[in-house]
Amino acid sequence: MKYPFLDLGCVNEPYADSLVAAAERVIRSGRYIGGPEVEAFESRLGEMLASPFVIGVSNGLDALRLILRAYCENGVFSYGDEIIYPANTFIASVLAISDAGLVPVAVDIDEKTMNLDTSLLEAAITPRTRGIMAVHLYGRVVWDAALTDCAGKHGLKIIEDCAQALGARTLAEGLHASPFAGALGDAAGISFYPTKNVGALGDGGAVVTHDAGLAKTVRALANYGTESRYNNIFKGFNCRLDPLQAAFLSVKLPYLAQENADRFARALAYQRTISHPDIVLPYMSSEVTDHVWHQYVIRVTGGKRDQFRQKLAERGVDTDIHYAVPPHCQPCYADLAHGPLPVTERLAGEIVSLPIATGTSVADAAEIASIINQADLGG
Incomplete structure (x- = not known):
């Protein structure tokens, strides 16, 4: 697949x-x-x-x-x-x-909500x-x-x-x-x-x-x-x-509400099914409408992100990163003064976006979650 x-x-x-x-x-x-x-x-x-x-x-x-x-x-x-x-x-x-x-x-950002x-x-x-x-x-x-x-x-x-x-x-x-x-x-x-x-x-x-x-x-x-x-x-x-x-x-x-509802259903499938010790799931609040899941962004801890993405690619799962390099770390803003931004800089090395748009069904999301749970990233 x-x-x-x-x-x-x-x-x-x-x-x-x-x-x-x-x-x-x-x-x-x-x-x-x-x-x-x-x-x-x-x-x-x-x-x-x-x-x-x-x-x-x-x-x-x-x-x-x-x-x-x-x-x-x-x-x-x-x-x-x-x-x-x-x-x-x-x-x-x-x-x-x-x-x-x-x-x-x-x-800096809130670690829970990003x-x-x-x-x-x-x-x-x-x-x-x-x-x-x-x-x-x-x-x-x-x-x-x-x-x-x-x-x-x-x-x-x-x-x-x-x-x-x-x-x-x-x-x-x-x-x-x-x-x-x-x-x-x-x-x-x-x-x-x-x-x-x-x-x-x-x-x-x-x-x-x-x-x-x-x-x-x-x-x-x-x-x-x-x-x-x-x-x-x-x-x-x-x-x-x-x-x-x-x-x-x-x-x-006119179809935006349905699109957002479909994305929520996929996000819920991920949320209920992913259970990997190296994965931190995105925060899902009780206020259902406060997130329309343009991206479903997990965190891969322990410096294992590249290994994780490779394992998923081997099983046919495409992923992306939003965003690997924060703006203040970009060459064009090298002269921009800023204070410590530890949460942003740490999460930039952990975040991974999973498929969630139209074309990924709820069943697909559940299967991707299963593939994630089976990924052996070592101790």
Whole structure:
């Protein structure tokens, strides 16, 4: 048997006819930049998240870049201000900060959730701190009173990196009435990269906010800084969501809840079946909706990760690592000052992602778990 980590052809096969119809509709419309397809998708996403402003953009990184740049243009942030981020994240979270002329400040993660350790926030605050990037990594919501209290006390903006957690919800109180990740804080960047729980057939992203002024600036920045035709009020970008991708996303968005439920079922199969002495399972809280399982990430202890992955590969199980090298350890950030980040750096050598997307059935997950339990990694 072969257990691929991800097969995008399989992921999109159930939608194939509808995707073809959507492509034909866009082709025949003659409208290939902006227009009704983009507007319709923005409206659908806004309704789902209970957020009044959604701006479709080119990708998840650009969504975060636009938010931070808009805060700078609006006078909320200034060059050299600091933005706190969790040390365990994809590098896009940090690239967005430095691209806006802001300073990324890494904070270590909670070993149990592998998300930002909010108990460490106060110690990271300086007179230049202006925001916190709350990354809902692997699909798990990071949101609690320590985060909101710290932000409120110091007047900080909370920017959600919701690239991996669309559809996740929390019982904790957000800044607004919506319980959904992506609409809890001041603004959020969403990715529709093809591997996401709702993926485009190319790049795509969105900015979500309750702030009308921020939304107006983001929309202008994404379209060359244009307020109206040939009236460029900002030095902007070309970061617009393609209407073809918007049409594809409109096909797939209604099925997000089912996709997330299916991922939870696979995660539960792993959780109930894996029982290997060298494996630490991901934390599963009693709040079922707070994790949409974009990735199912285990830890292999004792320096045995490479051996473990090889054993699984020999049995046909593909795995991946998210992420083997934290941003602060990347060559491009060699000059970035940071304090001790022991949990992030230790877990970077232990984490392994197992197959969980469409194409991996619950039975497959149980079989992979059995293969894991049989893996002899030595004493």
